[in-house]
Amino acid sequence: MSRRVATAGLLGALLLGPAGCGIPDHTEVRVERSGPAAEAGASIGRQVEPPLRTASDNPEEFVVNFLSAAAGEPDGAYDRVRQFIATADRSQLQAKRGSEVELTVVRLIKDPEVVTGQDESEVTLTVQQVGQLGADGVLKPPESSVTSYSFGLRPTFHEAGDETDWYVVDPPAILLLSVEALDLYYTPRTIYFWSTDRRRLVPDQRYLPRAVPADRRVSEVVRWLTGGPSDWLRRGVSPLPDRTQLINNATRTGDRWEVNLDMPGDDGSRLGQLGSQLAWSLPDFDGQLELKIRNQSRLVIDDLEQRRQSVRLYPIDDAPQRFCVYEGAVHALGDPGEANSPVAVPVVAGADTEVVSAGLSRSRQNILAALVVTGQNGRQHLSVGVGVGPVTVSARSSGAGFGSMGRPVWLRSADPQAPTGLVVADGELYHFDAQAQLSQVPLGVSGPVTAVATSLDGHRLAVVAGGALHVVAVNHDGGALTTGSARPLPTSLTKLTAVDWYGENRLVVAGSADQPAIYQVGVDGVEETPLLETTGAAVTHLSAYPASPTSESMHLGAVMYEANGVAFRGVPFERIQREQVQDVTPPPPGVRAGNPTAPFFLY
Template sequence: MRRLLLAVLVLAVALAGCSGVPTTGPVERVSAAPGRLNPGVEIAPAPPGRNATAITVVEGFLHAMASYQPDYSVARAYLTPEASRTWSPEAGVRIYAEGNPVVATETNATLRAPVVGTLDSQGAYRQSTETIEHDFGLVRDDDDQWRISNPPAGLLISEYLFSSAFTRVTPYFYAPGGSWLVPDPRFYPRGPGAYEGTARAVVWGATEWLAPAVEPALPGIRLASAVVTSTGVARVELTRGASDLDPAQRIALATQLVWSYRSFESVVAVSVGWAGEEPWAVEPYGQVIPVTGFPEADPAPRQGSRQLFGLEQGQVVRVMEGPGSGQNLRVAPGVTAATHAAVRQDALVAVAVSADRSGLELAPLGEAVLRPLGTSAGLRRPQFSREGAVWVNNDAGELAVVSPQGEWALGTATDLGEGLIQAFRLSPDGTRVALVVQRPGGQQVLGLARVTDADTLPVVDGWRELNVATGSLAQLTVLDVGWRAADSLLVLVSDGRTTSVLAVAQDGSTVVPIGPSAATDLVELAVAPGVPPMVRSAEGAVWRYNSDFRWSSHATGLTTIFYP
């Protein structure tokens, strides 16, 4: 039951385009591939009926909390006048596990259930291990009707109702320097309020967790309104601060809004401007900007090559499809005995770790040239950042960043707790890093951290461990991780007998197994946005993802695999 939300939230995506969302019936697992959402489906709550039983009043209140209304007026009808005055539904949301009904006696009604996740006041999801035990404080009012005197803090919603009542949207904010965007997912109640919530998020700024890693919001700007017309244009009207915005600031804000409204299948374009005035004419689109606009701000850089690379007998090769190592193409003649390697996103340069794992060398593809980048003991899998620096970890669990000029900076990792970094992957935009950390007892866990710069030295902080256990895989060791998209991961796990791949949202709100079936010795992932994920076995066999639980043989004889 603990992870039922994982499949249910994905189911909500598939149902979003229907004319209605059922609130009963079986849960079916569907593909975890991200999709655009329609926020227009709402649950219609009912006020308390005459002479309703105590249990019916509590259940009605729980149902009403799952449906947004202005000031949650229907939900307040279940409360005593004093409780209604003090209740603050905007304080946040707790999502509790299914299969935990309210237990009522003649005098009280109590809900005891595990809390699987929470939303803060900004709509940001976070996994939870809390257990709630709440007595609703049932009393008889002056009309001899049962009413609730002790509502919970904020909203309390079951997994199933949460999946039907809330929609996941992704506001975007600029990475440092303002060249590309960073996703910051939120959940909002379905309905027109989700449109407004998305625009308000952009105007107010990133969540507390992400804010130190991205550019701040423009000062003084406030949201006046955000509505979507019948033709699918999101019209966003703003209120000025102390001064107007210059053309570059207008373009930047419009870019954030356009990318943020891509979350909605009902939105095809965006216009933005000051309240009571004509929309801004934003170059090069004019007053109405298609949601496909500003492709240059993509959080994921464009791949210089969509082909898989790897190491074969210590040499960097372009992996050609089909079994048989003889088909692979050697691309970096200068590399002859590497243990680990990576290829830059433009597919022009590789970086290789030497045979004794002490040296790091740059190797232009197509040239028999090596340029030393320096030495350090126990080097492991390197990775290029979007700016062209090389990140690498070592056996001591340290992270280092090496500039193209060979300058080394040891990263500072805080908040990780006891343990050593075993594997890592930078997010496509470079502001977050997924980490596999080995605890002193040997268990390897997954977590997400921010990447910030302090006096030009990289700082990895804000660690948030992600629980990837599902009902069928309760005890897991995390082996590897990669970014499938700018806000989602693929995670390679082992339960001690078999190995498998999970699709995981960066906030942990969804965790869905995707296969391959019956694999026992998988050890490494190769993942990048827009290309088919690959997984390698300990024997060097490579498998290609086709669809959930459908993987095909791709290559053999490789000691490591990676995309640019």
């Protein structure tokens, strides 16, 4: 077990002990065959407050509780942390109030070091900066690159001389929050903004303190929506009209919620879209919702669950198909040890084409196909075909080709008339269309681009560039494609090689954790869970079928990868055998069969 996992286990045990107020209502249980847990519909449960200063039995537990004290309602964050600090040193804390409150979220790389002295102990925290959590629930990128913090612990005693509790002396000037405390005292919530073309809802992850009373949770979500999207997402979405704001708090009568807004320039269609945003942004609320504009009733949604069912988030189904490349062509993959019905390959490649990798997607009745092929000059080219399957892949990128190309991916556009995709070639990111015309996409990050993946909504990318993981919003209205500022994501992995979307707000990433590994990583870098702690060799190809909040099998994300020329599927992972490749002729006796490579999903 890695040091990082051991540290998380220790801190988790302490957080769930006396300081954690018992067993939490929201935990993640890792099951080997399961992928992401439910994201949009997770229950908030009862209120949970961070621990008090006197709740600790030993210095180690006190440190864990100190890293939890800032959690909860933002207005009380400084007061809660000040209770842990010796009176004479409280002025060292740079206090802010209201909307200016920000918590510095850190991941502990190893257990806190506590060196006991005669009068006080010295504590050293070795950390990775994760981000700045604001009062609006947004986790922004880190503002600091500090990798360690030190402070003292001064004990207090009973009259009998027994040590009872501690105070922090010479504290950090900021509010620290561990990722374990963030998981325990906050609920990740997904709110939704319409894409710039207003055809699709795009998710934006926030964090709601579990200390917020149930009757105020609707108000908090409405304020998040009126406050606009996270900065990195702005390029791909459309905010509410300027100066839209909530008037007082949302109110409830029985199972009916009433939301009163000031919304300049409102119109019926925009208000109807806001109703759909609220229905999906409040997935654990049913019943009625009434929207008022300056106290005038404008829209009543009789059934929030019915509205969610009528406004589909993502155009995918529960029946992804597995394919691979074998002997230079695309073939379907069957399930191991089962009698599989033949699956038709939905592409027709040229007879002289040697396929290296492929990306297929469904767009209503059409198949979108992109193949990386090797030309006569030994260089790699992109071939594209669009239509009702089987699609003839005939359009080919112009020019002399590239030394290497990554797996091509399609943006899941809501406009079937403008299919568009992305591919990495020779360290640069390119946009391509149905005619295989390539145009370079500037990302504004240093270092070569080595991998790209597209989200379920089609307006967010995950990119590996310069050896680091990034997410970036994309706008592809009218066929043009522009990107916002790339947001780097902190992760313990190094030497990243591949990425794909594993859920609505989760990624699956291949890199090194002292040895080649595959991790599940949250869209903001907070969550980090090993899916496979060693792959034996660097992963050169990675593909996932992401779990969706609208899917009946939303707990079952799926991953396939290739390392050292061998393909695997899971979780748990097992090798993809040649016998699983459909529609191939077995080799003659004595001739060694090749390996299936570059596995991918069609959905």
